[in-house]
Amino acid sequence: MHEFLLARGRSNPGAPAVVEFSEAGDPVVTSYRQLEDRVREYAAVLDGLGLDVGDRVVLETDTSGPAIALFLACSSLGLVFVPVSPEVPDARLASIVDSARPALHLQTDRGTRTGLPEGVGTGRFGPGGLGIERPPARRVRRRRAVQAADTAYMIFTSGTTGRPKGVVMSHRGVIAFYRSLLAAAAVAPDSRVATTSPFQFDFSLLDIGLAFGSGAAVVPVPRAVLTWPRRFLRFLEESGVTHVDGVPSIWRPVLAHEAETLGRLTGLRGILYSGEVFPPAELRRLRELRPGLRIVNCFGSTESIACSFTDVPDPLPASVEELPIGYADGGAEIVLVDEDGTVVTEPGLTGEIHLYGPALFTGYWNSPQATRAALVPDPVTPESGQVVFRSGDLGSRDEAGRLFYRGRRDSLVKIRGNRVELGEIERRLLEHPAVRAGAVLALPQGRSAAELALYAFVVPRAAGDFEERALRAFLKEALPEYMIPHQVTVLGALPVTTNGKTDRAALSRIVAGPDARAA
Known part of the structure; x- marks a missing residue:
């Protein structure tokens, strides 16, 4: 590498x-x-x-x-x-x-x-x-x-x-990814690629590969700058940034509060986004402000860094309500598989995304069971011995073969581009001595259905024996900031379905408010 x-x-x-x-x-x-x-x-x-x-x-x-x-x-x-x-x-x-x-x-x-x-x-x-x-x-050096x-x-x-x-x-997987990345989204040697992702987020490696693979420069954006739209745009202008990679969340406050300033940022040539859905209405506004700007949707997971790069149409027609994630990048292929293990070929039907390609991860560290569940025999030709990545993402294709994202089959969600297992937060909730039961949901926040926030529901062990501030402090001892719930709701009991499972639909109605609960 x-x-x-x-x-x-x-x-x-x-x-x-x-x-x-x-x-x-x-x-x-x-x-x-x-x-x-x-x-x-x-x-x-x-x-x-x-x-x-x-x-x-x-x-x-x-x-x-x-x-x-x-x-x-x-x-x-x-x-x-x-x-x-x-x-x-x-x-x-x-x-x-x-x-x-x-x-x-x-x-x-x-x-x-x-x-x-x-x-x-x-x-x-x-x-x-x-x-x-x-x-x-003291180490033993066996290899050099x-x-x-x-x-x-x-x-x-x-x-x-x-x-x-x-x-x-x-190393082999990373290099295979970099080659497909440069074929799809290469930049010029005089470019400056702003990286907005934390270093422990694999898309920071995408930024470094995109820049260095093209002989260009990487420009790390200070974390504090990202939360202030005007300062963020000033930084991009003063540092001569030509390309920005980041989650759509970094652009929402810019579009809401500094749209005209963004429109004057003529040195910006391209935007790559990943980790979240970028609502078409906001993309359309971005297109109106900066016609000619190349905007690329990078879709994938940590296990492959990314597996598709799709250009957003310019202009973006008003009739477009949903954007595809396109096709697998060079050297890779995606097939959809239904719950019965049958490959889905008919347009419009949903299946789980299985990824073929050289840029796949080796496995999960010290977790052979999880590795076997994710790297599975080729569903088309299982006799070959080839393994493919069972991603957990759901998708469907249109008549032209373009792929559309349809959510997850498990409890994994993306919060500001970070992978979050809701079960990990729930386990931490239950470790608090004052919590008898708990559940966590990821629900839309604000005007955009694509922007998710975490909502926790807790049942105290004893009436009055609960302090939200203490619970938040307890969560922060073990979880990063993006996994701390946006809102905590105290309940006498968690609602359950007829089969005894937590009724998550009922919990979401509690967040929605009295009108939704009445409905």
Whole structure:
């Protein structure tokens, strides 16, 4: 992976690879030559620790030039980088560390994380270099050469068991994805690609691959800027950004409050969006403000990063009420399979998306049962021994063969582009000593049906023995911010269906209000 990402920049080593801004607002540009020098510097320190190919390294950081150099250094030595956010709660990080059993935990010079288990080495990195504070437990080096089938990284997502689930991706899989990405959405060498996703979100790797694979520059957008539409647009303009990748949620406040400013942002050439549905009405407004802007819908999951890239029509006709996710990208294929295991070929019928292709994940870390449930025999020719990814996403095709997303078959939802298993939040609710029963729903919020929010319903163990503030604090000890419910409702009992299961339709009516409950 490191060779693939650095190769294009070697033809013009003085070109900018990463463009950042200091707290004073001054640009900090790292050229491809400087980036590769830093990769070698970091790799020399890591290599001196005697780590083996396949050893895990937790990188607790936001996206930055040093962070990119560090994960490329890990790649060059065959070390598996495990990105986590500096904002991840201690309990969740402890769960990830317990599962991944890393050799090292590395954070930035300004990191404040403490309390890592004995045996896990610790260190800090930044523009000044990589310093090891506590060396890892003694390792046995069995291998030295990195192979294409080796693991490149592991991303932990929300899991149905109540513990984060590690998605394992090989160098071969990442490179296959990058090649299909560049064929579908390549940018020019003079482009600047703004990355808005957290480093532990796989679409940050999409941004880096799109930029470096084209010899262009990555521009990390500070997290604080994203929540202020005017500051966000000013940052894009002042940094010379030409392309932006991010969830549709980052554009909604812009369209609502700074539409005219967005219309004047003529340096912007393209937008990629992913992780959520972008309502056609909002896309149409974006098209009106910036005709000629290329807008690409990237659809997929962490297990494949993305599997389709679809251009939004320009102009977007008023008659269009639903946008397709198109077709599988180059080298991949999608088939739909119904509940009986039969391949769906008739237009309009819904089936579960099964993905063929070289850019699939290797499996779930230390979870063979979950891996077997997701990587299943080819439904068309099971005799071949080939496995395909059973995604859990539902879809249907129109007469032209275009694919449309139809939701999920399980409790996984997307909140601001992040994968969330509702069961993981529910398990945490039930761990609170004052909660006897609980349920969580993801329901539309505001004017857009595509923007989901989390709603929790709890039944206290004793009347009056419940404080919402204490419950929220308890949840934040183990869950990231995007998994904290938007609203908590206290009930005397959870409604149930005739077969004794939680009546989620009744719970959604409680949120909708008295009129809906009466109906």
